[in-house]
Amino acid sequence: MNDYRYDHRTVEGFILSSIFWGVVGILVGLLISVQLWAPAANFPPYLTFGRLRAVHTNGLAFGLGVGAIFGLSFWIVMRLCKRPLLFLKLARAQLWLFNVGILAAAVTLAMGYTQSLEYAELEWPLDIAIVVLWVMFAVNVFGTILKRNEEQMYVSLWYVIATVIAVAVLYLVNNLSMPAGLWKSYPAFAGVNSANVQWWYGHNAVGFVFTTPILAMFYYFLPKSTGLPIWSHRLSIVAFWSLVFAYLWTGAHHLVYTPLPDWIQTLAIVFTLFLIAPSWGSVVNGYYTVGQDWGRMRSNYLTKFFILGITFYGLQTVQGPTQALRVVSQLIHYTDWVPGHVHMGTMGWVTMVTAASIYYVIPKIYGTTIYSEKIANIHFWLVLVGQLLFSITMWITGIRQGWMWKATDADGKLVYRNFIDTVTGNYPYWHTRTLAGIIFTVGMLFFVFNVLMTIRKGRALERERQAATQTPAAVTAA
Amino acid sequence: MAGKIYSKPIAFSVVATLVVLAGTIATMAYPMLRQEMHPKVEGLKPLTALELAGRDIYQREGCVNCHTQTVRPLQSEVVRYKGNRAAEPQGRYSLAGEFAYDHPFLWGSKRTGPDLAFEGWLKPSRDWQASHLENPQALVPRSNMPSYAFLKTARLDAAEVAAHLRALRRLGVPYPDDAGVLALAREVEGKTEMDALVAYVLSLGKAVDRGGKGELEIDLASANPHGHDPAFVARGRQVFDAQGCGACHGDEGHGQEGVAPSLVDDVFLGVKGDMPDAAYFAVIKGGSDVKKQLGRPGVPDGGMQAYGGELSDDDIWAVVAWLRNQQGHEAAEHPHEEGAEHR
Numbered sequence: 035m036n037d038y039r040y041d042h043r044t045v046e047g048f049i050l051s052s053i054f055w056g057v058v059g060i061l062v063g064l065l066i067s068v069q070l071w072a073p074a075a076n077f078p079p080y081l082t083f084g085r086l087r088a089v090h091t092n093g094l095a096f097g098l099g100v101g102a103i104f105g106l107s108f109w110i111v112m113r114l115c116k117r118p119l120l121f122l123k124l125a126r127a128q129l130w131l132f133n134v135g136i137l138a139a140a141v142t143l144a145m146g147y148t149q150s151l152e153y154a155e156l157e158w159p160l161d162i163a164i165v166v167l168w169v170m171f172a173v174n175v176f177g178t179i180l181k182r183n184e185e186q187m188y189v190s191l192w193y194v195i196a197t198v199i200a201v202a203v204l205y206l207v208n209n210l211s212m213p214a215g216l217w218k219s220y221p222a223f224a225g226v227n228s229a230n231v232q233w234w235y236g237h238n239a240v241g242f243v244f245t246t247p248i249l250a251m252f253y254y255f256l257p258k259s260t261g262l263p264i265w266s267h268r269l270s271i272v273a274f275w276s277l278v279f280a281y282l283w284t285g286a287h288h289l290v291y292t293p294l295p296d297w298i299q300t301l302a303i304v305f306t307l308f309l310i311a312p313s314w315g316s317v318v319n320g321y322y323t324v325g326q327d328w329g330r331m332r333s334n335y336l337t338k339f340f341i342l343g344i345t346f347y348g349l350q351t352v353q354g355p356t357q358a359l360r361v362v363s364q365l366i367h368y369t370d371w372v373p374g375h376v377h378m379g380t381m382g383w384v385t386m387v388t389a390a391s392i393y394y395v396i397p398k399i400y401g402t403t404i405y406s407e408k409i410a411n412i413h414f415w416l417v418l419v420g421q422l423l424f425s426i427t428m429w430i431t432g433i434r435q436g437w438m439w440k441a442t443d444a445d446g447k448l449v450y451r452n453f454i455d456t457v458t459g460n461y462p463y464w465h466t467r468t469l470a471g472i473i474f475t476v477g478m479l480f481f482v483f484n485v486l487m488t489i490r491k492g493r494a495l496e497r498e499r500q501a502a503t504q505t506p507a508a509v510t511a512a
Numbered sequence: 513m514a515g516k517i518y519s520k521p522i523a524f525s526v527v528a529t530l531v532v533l534a535g536t537i538a539t540m541a542y543p544m545l546r547q548e549m550h551p552k553v554e555g556l557k558p559l560t561a562l563e564l565a566g567r568d569i570y571q572r573e574g575c576v577n578c579h580t581q582t583v584r585p586l587q588s589e590v591v592r593y594k595g596n597r598a599a600e601p602q603g604r605y606s607l608a609g610e611f612a613y614d615h616p617f618l619w620g621s622k623r624t625g626p627d628l629a630f631e632g633w634l635k636p637s638r639d640w641q642a643s644h645l646e647n648p649q650a651l652v653p654r655s656n657m658p659s660y661a662f663l664k665t666a667r668l669d670a671a672e673v674a675a676h677l678r679a680l681r682r683l684g685v686p687y688p689d690d691a692g693v694l695a696l697a698r699e700v701e702g703k704t705e706m707d708a709l710v711a712y713v714l715s716l717g718k719a720v721d722r723g724g725k726g727e728l729e730i731d732l733a734s735a736n737p738h739g740h741d742p743a744f745v746a747r748g749r750q751v752f753d754a755q756g757c758g759a760c761h762g763d764e765g766h767g768q769e770g771v772a773p774s775l776v777d778d779v780f781l782g783v784k785g786d787m788p789d790a791a792y793f794a795v796i797k798g799g800s801d802v803k804k805q806l807g808r809p810g811v812p813d814g815g816m817q818a819y820g821g822e823l824s825d826d827d828i829w830a831v832v833a834w835l836r837n838q839q840g841h842e843a844a845e846h847p848h849e850e851g852a853e854h855r
Contacts (some may be wrong), residue, residue, distance in 0.1 A: 056676075063830070069656075069658070070624070071656060072656075073648070073649065073655070073656050073657060073658050076658035078658060078659060078660065078661075078662050079573075079662050082573065082574070082658045083574070083577065083578065084573045084574025084575055084577050084578065084658070085572075085573065085574050087574060087577045088574060088577070114701075121549060124602065146572035146574075147572075148569075148571060148572065148574065149616065150571045150574075150576050150616055150618060151616055152621060172818070176521070176525070179521045180521055180522075182521075185519050186518055186519050187518050187519060187521060187524065192524070192528075195521070195524065195525055195528060196528050196532070196794070199528055199529050199532060200532045203529075203532060203533070203536065207540070212615075212679045212680075212682050212683050213679065214675050214676045214678070214679030214680075215672065215675055215676075218568070218676065218679075219679070220615040220679050220683055221615050221616040221618075222615070222674075222683060223544075223615070223616065224550075224611070224612060224613060224614055224615045224616070224617070224683070224684075224685075225550070225551075225608065225610075225611030225612050225613070225614050225617055226549055226551070226608045226611060226617070227544055227549040227550060228542075228611075228614065228615065228616040228617040229611075229617040229619055230539075230540060230543060230549065231540055231544075232616065232617070234536065234539060234540040238800070275531065278528060278531055278532060278534070279531045279532075279534060279535065280534025281535070282532055282533075282534065282536050282539070282540075283534075283535035283538065283539050284535075285539065285540070286539060288621065291584035291585065291586065292582045292584065292606070292619060293582065293606050293607055293608035293610075293611070294608070295543070295548050295549070295608075297545055298539060301538075302539065305535070364584070364586055367777055368580055368621065368622055368623035368800055369618075369623070372621065372622065373622070383843060413730060438590040439588060439589070439592065440586070441588070442587070442588050442591070446587065446591065447591070447822065448588065448591055448592055451592075451754060451755065451756065452627040452756045453592075453625070454652050454654055457624070457625075457654070457655070458654045459655065486549060
């Protein structure tokens with residue numbers, strides 16, 4: 035309908051890159067899930083659990099997550115600003131640097147080059163590359179917004195702006211370090227202070243990579259897919275400001291019962307509880323939006339992705355604050371409960387909404403429809419079952435092991451004195467987790483197949499159209 | 513009025529930045545200015561060159577992904593990691609001041625393997641640590657830890673370690689000037705990565721005294737109060753198993769080559785010839801430190817931990833009774849086996 039030129043190729047490039055790194059990250063995830071119950075599946079020195087876990091988390095958070103965020107944010111920004119990106123070539127360069135960066139990240143992490151800070155493992159040369167990437171992204175986002183052809187900025191743009199700002203602050207501070215060689219550095223902060231800075235960063239990496247940009251997608255693609263307007267604009271406003279305000283106070287809930295000063299822990303716990311409100315603001319808004327016509331759940335295959343996605347977001351944002359409570363933390367902290375929690379967010383919320391957004395965008399690029407709604411439905415059910423099996427299994431074994439660690443007899447002596455006795459009970463659950471991971475992976479492969487086939491279909495269509503426009507010209511010439 | 517901000521991207525971004533900075537300043541930047549974020553326990557020393565090289569390997573191998581380094585102030589956790597042996601009550605759990613030179617902290621977030629914050633006290637044997645890293649399943653059969661045997665053949669580079677020491681000095685860790693750093697780093701020449709990692713692990717938790725109070729009172733003349741009553745021997749076997757003594761000394765007390773000595777042969781603490789029951793009692797109660805008092809060398813760097821903090825005297829005597837019983841069996845079986853060979 036709009037006749038101005040969007041740079042769809044860059045968006046598509048980011049989506050395809052994101053899918054590629056997603057497959058790599060998920061397969062590494064499967065391997066490390068096997069390593070947990072089969073130590074022979076470690077291949078030292080490069081392919082051990084210790085090194086590969088970072089490849090898994092970075093590959094998925096930065097490869098799949100940020101790759102999709104770059105591509106889909108560009109789409110959202112262009113559409114909501116009613117104009118192409120301000121700097122097309124810069125966006126293309128960003129795509130290339132992104133892929134080179136993620137490749138270098140995977141290789142260097144397997145080689146053991148790490149800062150040992152969770153989600154900030156990459157060593158200083160790659161930190162610099164990431165800062166450059168982010169500046170490129172920011173220049174295009176802000177430039178395009180400043181030169182927009184639409185007076186009002188829609189909710190999704192607020193979330194994109196907040197993401198750009200917050201990630202910049204977080205990343206710059208937490209990665210301050212003293213190089214000691216090309217691939218070795220020591221972070222500037224030490225001890226408790228280092229812990230506090232890291233988890234201020236770590237928790238907000240979740241907030242501003244796995245939450246705000248995904249909410250930007252949710253607020254944009256849900257109404258677009260369903261044709262239903264967001265239920266309450268006022269609720270969007272309240273939820274946005276309270277979310278971006280409260281998130282930054284909560285990092286220390288990762289450090290409950292550590293030597294970090296108590297007041298910082300308590301402050302973090304209080305703000306974490308408050309965070310339920312803005313999170314559920316978006317949940318409620320999502321439900322009531324589709325509530326205008328629940329029939330869309332049947333008639334539009336994408337609606338269920340968004341609704342299940344926001345449901346897991348809702349569960350995630352209640353479970354998280356619960357975990358922050360001291361009485362709960364002392365039982366489940368350091369156990370498998372926590373990976374169970376994280377994977378509900380990533381496998382349930384982030385990939386559900388991202389996949390649905392990609393399903394929406396790819397056919398739009400080619401002016402066609404999805405290759406197969408049936409395959410999309412199979413994908414949906416497989417990732418849903420895989421994720422539920424994964425998370426629930428991990429919660430059970432987390433409580434089980436946490437309880438064994440704490441069990442004491444009447445004399446205050448440990449019931450399970452040998453640590454290994456508390457580990458071996460995990461094995462059946464770890465087997466189940468691998469099974470759940472396989473189910474999820476198969477689901478994601480259906481998704482990848484569907485996207486690739488849609489692109490193939492779209493490209494064939496594009497060629498037909500070109501042929502159709504050229505034929506009359508040939509006739510005229512003759 | 514306020515609605516206008518949604519059509520003014522610059523104003524919007526400024527406000528969003530301030531909103532994001534509020535929590536950032538309150539919970540991250542402001543605490544950094546307070547002394548409580550930079551505590552240091554008395555007598556805390558920076559890692560030696562070898563230990564630092566070990567910490568670098570600990571980081572490189574991602575040990576932090578499975579091992580935490582904070583003992584929380586929870587009763588069951590203090591007991592599990594034997595914080596209750598600490599000389600001062602506050603040493604029972606991890607103290608903020610122990611980590612002053614940790615760039616970065618390595619507390620971790622997942623305890624797939626046990627916490628290592630007090631490992632220097634818990635398993636002080638170099639041999640045990642090295643054997644365990646080389647082949648974890650040989651010592652802990654059901655363990656899921658990967659093998660780190662490759663560390664045995666990798667040599668350390670003194671120049672690289674010196675560069676690391678210099679970088680840390682620039683961050684405020686009290687290492688000497690460049691010449692001094694080079695001298696420190698010379699310590700790692702000829703050492704392997706395994707030596708380094710073990711040295712680092714054994715340094716953990718050592719800034720605070722968690723080894724109990726002073727010397728043990730030993731009376732070699734004191735006798736086992738319950739003698740060799742079969743029920744008492746059976747209880748000894750039970751305690752031996754429950755405490756996991758077999759993990760080092762073998763399930764039947766035969767010892768394991770390169771890890772821990774046999775408890776049923778005629779060698780005691782590295783010297784042929786037995787000692788009275790009370791000597792066994794003392795080593796179990798006080799750990800390796802008692803060797804000096806008994807005047808025997810034992811295994812160099814021997815890592816017998818002290819069980820006095822968690823086992824009652826009766827339990828320890830029961831273990832001694834069971835060990836004596838095993839020795840009796842061994843002695844009785846030997847001629848029989850030899851006879852079988854001659855046949």
